[in-house]
Amino acid sequence: MQLTKTKLDRDARRELILDVAQGVFLEEGFANASMSTIAARLGGSKGTLYNYFKSKDELFNAYVERRCLWQDEIFAMPTDEETPEQTLRRIGRAYLTRVLTDFNLRNFRLIAAEAERSPEIGQTFYEAGPLKGIERVAELLTDMAAGGHLEFDDPLEAAHQFLGLVQNRYFKARLCNAIPELTKKQIEDEAALATRTFLRAFGKRA
DSSP states (O other): OOOHHHHHHHHHHHHHHHHHHHHHHHHHHHHHHHHHHHHHHHHSSSSHHHOOOOSSSHHHHHHHHHTTTGGGGGGGGOOOOOOHHHHHHHHHHHHHHHHSSSSHHHHHHHHHHHHOHHHHHHHHHHHHHHHHHHHHHHHHHHHHHHHTTTSSHHHHHHHHHHHHHHHHHHHHHHHHSSSOOOOHHHHHHHHHHHHHHHHHHHHHHE
């Protein structure tokens, strides 16, 4: 029991460190952020911080990986009651709602900037985030094809097409901070349009 509690305490402390580090990285950028600043905000010493992460690079990499842990809320498997169209619209809504927020895009810009310095950071983020999302959509589309609803040559290509349709109109404008966060109606309309377009291209013909 004590070992379990110790592990829970350590895991909770690690999550707290990542919360604080995220705030520092977003405020100051990777280059200007220091382990001293992060330790001070935690109310501890750098020695305690180094017990969890051996370097600022290792801490930043953990932060990058953590940014990719929200995919279950977007790419959940469909219920028995959902039609393929309803599933795709749900995924489109969830994707736009999560990915195009101010907070998420601030994190994305930070990670993309650091990928110039350390390509492995970009690789880690891409494989754990965007690529994993594509693979999960491909699994869903494969099931839909097996059920006789879709027709395509390659599920990964089809998944890229779907998520491309979902985000195409607004992603670059939001990334450049040229437009505000989307309204619920904009999200709903865009998810519906992407779904209709996708089904016209890949829906199984009678």
